[in-house]
Amino acid sequence: MTPKVIDKSIFDCGGKTLISLASDGSTLCVANKSGLAKVLQTEKPEEEPEVLETSKNLTSVHCDTNSSFILTTVEGDVYRYNFKNGKDQLLARFALPIRDSTLAHSGKIVVIGGDDLELALIELDGETPKKHTVKVVEQVSQLSCTSQTNILSVSYTNGVVQFFSLNSTKPNKVHEITSVIPANSYRDSTGNNALDAILDDSIDDSDDDEEEKKVKDPEFCDENRICTRAAWHPTGLHFALPSKDNNVQVYSIRDYKLERTLTTSTKYPSHFTDLQFDTLNGSYIASIDLNNVLVVWDWANAKVIYTDTFKNKLTNITWKVQKESNKLDLILSTWSGDVISIQDLVESTPNLEKEASKEGTGRSNLFVDSDISEGSDEEEQGDPNNDDGQEKESSKRKYHFDDEEDFIDDDDGAGYVAPKRPDNISTNYKQTNNRSHSGIVRTPNFHYGPISPGATPYGNSDRRYLTMNSIGYVVSVRNNDQNSVTVSFFDLGKFSEYHFEDLFGYDICSLNDRGTLFGQSKTGQIHYRPHSSLNANWTKSIPLQRGERITCVTATPKRINIGTSYGYLRTFNQFGVAISVEKMSPIVCMAAYEYKVFTVHYSVFHGVSYSLFEQSPSNLRYFQRECPLPIMLPQGNPEVDRAFDSDFTHFNPMGIKSIFFSIYGDPCIFGNDNVLLILSKWRSAMKSRWIPILDSNMEVWKMSGGKDSNDVHVWPLGLTYDTLNCILVKGKNPWPDFPLPLPSELEVRIPTLVKSQILQETKNKKKLRTEEGILDDEEEDGEGEGNEELEIPVNMAAEEEYLRAKVLSTLLNDTLDNDGELYGNEREILKGLTGEHDKSLLRLFADACAEQSSDKALSIAQELEQDRALNAAMKISERAELMTLVKKINTLREARFEQQQ
Incomplete structure (x- = not known):
């Protein structure tokens, strides 16, 4: 395979030109400092490009969607251009020059940095952009971000690189690297320094003056070309830095340690002007330097596989994956208005490190077993689990998507679930007598799946929260054939965020202040990772019967518990040593506090129940054993269940958003009805009772001024005495999205209020104030009506x-x-x-x-x-x-x- 180099002139006027490839891989935005941009269709090069007028003197360009791009300028402007309808939008304006920008959270946020000594995060998904700023101590040189682990790297002009976690709305600094990248300040002057650089360049290449395209741009100088930004691996678990010693250093995000140093064999090495991992598997790194030398490495082997020198002065590069192929092209932009394409440069292969890890585990066929074939969590929930063995398994898995709404079968006709639609009846009955309806036998089905406290579905994105509580949250991001996991914390002074590559598809999790426990529900593998590097990780496999799944896991500093869909409860100490095995009703979710364990059971014959027991070293004591649990399951009936969400119910049929213990050790549950229940007097079976201490729907109603709002939701984290720590979610989905909003607090309120009475009292009070003439200006104008919290x-x-x-x-x-x-x-x-x-x-x-x-x-x-x-x-x-x-x-x-x- 011989690479083919194509040089195409895009702007005859020349000048600094930057490129950005849209996520669809077929749209290339080419922007020039003269104030023009062209949108090229890479799969249809014969088509005329779209031409847009843009702001001049650009410093960066990024395609945030397949139909728009973000452009920043030296003048401090941030614009968003839509090349489908030709509209542009000024997102922000700054007093000092902007040096770089990068996209975060799949294009929902753009991060801006420059000479203003601050980072600006601009939300793009609303009608009006919202800006948040973070102060920094030095001028920003360049930026980059990985959407997989939500880590932002900020390179400063003094040679320091800082890393910020963007998993929450407020960036949190997680690490800093010094003395690696070159210290470099931009030069905005247009005098003799720039002219000297041009003359020096002409002297060095005097033999090729006739062939070389001269750069007359006064901005052209080494200081304005040097690259200092980190290049991110597509999994987000590695990054590469252009070092001041003219080599490339590759680091692991797990502990920010150096893994590889890549050196060039060029005669005169110089500083880099751009650096990028390939976007398919991250097997290759491409770089260009001040001498316009392109080098491509197989970075895992530190081997140079391609090099070339160009006459054009290069600005930036981008990888392009050929459609229906693993072949990779490389596109380069220049200071002369040209775009260079190198086709069939390399053929991407899976990362060698990843392959070695798979072989080392001896589990290369982890997701290929016919009984536990690979599938997403949503698909897993949709696979009926026929525990009584009355039906034979077919050679291929069948998904009864028409039966997803009615996941509970009212087998005894007690009426505790909504009636099924007539057209769904036939899919759940077996006809044993064609003449009589009495011959129809119902097979109870329930889709047992992994449920962790605070866990969310993927929805329409490639990431979800594996678990969430008052300590922090665990994020899993789906990649091509593995996941990347990030463990984040709310208390950054006590804990440090960390990441790792998940080769096993962990879909269940428990987080405490000592470590994190992961589980794979189908294979039975569990993995414990302490937060401190002083303690070792460990991995075990849990025996599972045919059709059995791990449904829940808990980890405390004292004990680790594993619950399954067949009712097996396995207990280990904090080092993975087995302590006990117990059989009970099928377990759907679980929480633990020191030695206490709170389990929720579901059986189609016995309904929802719970157990509460203590596993102290001296004895095992049950406080409650499979007692009825008064929670409302998702009904799918708008009259009963206004907040019904089919996606969340498909992911979590029980509708339990979280279970946990309060700081005083009392069991709590937050169910589908958005009511927080706490168990009182639980040490005595005859005195125990569940008490509703917060109706979050009522609190949202009061905060919205008495309006029924369906786009504000409460996502529980934990209970601190009389305060619920939670996430206030705004939007259609009841679960939190990315980035995670900052935690909020709701004081517990016993549900005693009646909405109609409150509204009537408020109306009477307002009427009285009107008669007495003491209304303020807003009340007289009608402003603020329904916007302030009800009194x-x-x-x-x-x-x-x-x-x-x-x-x-x-x-x-x-x-x-x-x-x-x-x-x-x-x-x-x-x-x-x-x-x-x-x-x-x-x-x-x-x-x-x-x-x-x-x-x-x-x-x-x-x-x-x-x-x-x-x-x-x-x-x-x-x-x-x-x-x-x-x-x-x-x-x-x-x-x-x-x-x-």
Whole structure:
């Protein structure tokens, strides 16, 4: 295979020219500093290109979609041009020059850097671009980002490279490399320095003056050409830096350690002007330098496979994958308005490191087994799991997509699920008697699949959250034949983000403050990775029966638990040593806290249940064993389940968004109805009960001013005393997208409020304010109506506050009685709850006295806990002239005093 070099003139006027290839691989944007851009169809070179007028003096160009590109300029402008409709949009404007830009999150965000000592992140997916800025300590030289691991590299003019995680909306610095790339400052002057560079170049190549295309651009000088940006491997797990020693250094993102150093065999090595991994498998690195020498390496073997020298002064390069082929082309742009294409340069092969890893594990046929053939998580959920063996398996897997909505079979006719549509009945019945309907036998089906707390489906993207909690989150990104995994944390001062290449397709995960446990539901492989490099990773295989799947895993610093669809619960210590095996009802999800384990079961015959037990070193103690769990499963009926999402239900048939323990060790569950339940008095089977402590739909309704909003959702992380840590999700999908918004907090609120009553009270209050003439300007103009959070009437709020203080006191008292103080401030918190309890009751007591309802007031007084609160109730009764009530409360005080003696 001999590469073919094609030199094509795009701009006759010459000048600095930059290129960018769209993600479809067939659209090449070529932009020139003179203020013109042309859009070429690489698969149809005979077609005339689209021509657009753009801003002059460009510094970078990137195709963010298949129909638009982002362009930055020395003047500080950021434009977005749509070459389908010819429209342009000014995204941002800065006072100082912009040096570079890069795209993040699959083109949803563009990152801008320059001389302003700040990074700007501009969101592109909305109608109006939103800009966020991050201060930096040095001028930005160049930028690059990998969409696989969401890591942004920022090269500064002082030779420092910093790496930021973009998994959340606020970039977080994760690493820094110094003394590798060249320190380089741009030169914006147009005087003798630029002229000297041109003259020097002419002297050096005097023998080829007639052939060489001269560059007369005053911007042309070495300082404005040197490349300092990191080049990213397509998996995001490696990056390459152009070093100040004129070689290429390849690093691993896992520990930011140097893995390869690539050197050239050129006679006069010089600084690089661009550096890129091939975009297919990342097997090759291409570079160009100040001497216009192109070098292509097989970087895994540190071998040069192609080199060439050009007369043109080169600016940047991009790889292009030939359609229906593994062959790679390379496209180069120049300072003279030409574009050079090198066709059939190399044929891409899978990364050698990856192949070696697969062979080393002895699991090269991991996803080829006929019983556990490879498929996405969504496909896996759609494969009916016929556990009773009444149906024979066909040679090929059959997907009953028409049966996805009704994943639970009402086999006993109890009516706990919505009726099936008539046209779906035939797919779930076996006709044993053609004459009688009574001969129809129903086979119960349920699609057991991996469910981790906070896990999300892929949806329409190539990435998803494997798990999410108050500690952090784990992201899996699908590549061609393997995944890349990123473990991120909210507390960056305590933990450091890390990445690794996932060759086994882990689809289930558990994250704690010591390490991360991964599992592959179909093969039974589990893998534990401590956050600290001082401890070793370990991998085990769990025996699975035919059709059995791992459905959930948990990891605490004390124990590791694995639950399966057949009800096997396997327990290991933190080093992978087996401790116990137990059989129970099929397990669908699980959470753990130290030695305590909270499991949720589902059986088509027994419904949803839960177990709660403790696996201490001395004994195994069950607090609750397969008791009914009062959660609502997805119904698919808009009248019952307004927030029903078929994609999420297909991924997670139980609709359980997360289960976890509160910081005081109480089990919590956040289900399909978006209500947070907490288990009270769980140490006693006869006293335990599930208490709803937060209806997130109601809280969203209040925050939106009393409007029913379907585009704001609450995604739970964990419960801290009286506050739910969560992610507020905006958009159609109920699960969080990328980048992850910053965590929010919602105070727990016992569901006692009625929407219609709140709206009526608000309306009456506004009417009264109108009559008294005390409306503010916004209320008079109607502005802000429905936009501000609703104010709850005092009497309604007092009732909720009373119940909340009572519930929280019960939970905390139970913890103190059994576990003692965990954090040292529980007694103080309990004292404050008692005060809140009595204050809210006194407000209700005052309302009852105002209504002259003595009996109601007395019943409220009997709930007061402190003597001073009873004394206050007597004074309120005296003001209301309810003397009989005063005597009864006084009698109550005396009776309590005698009991205390």
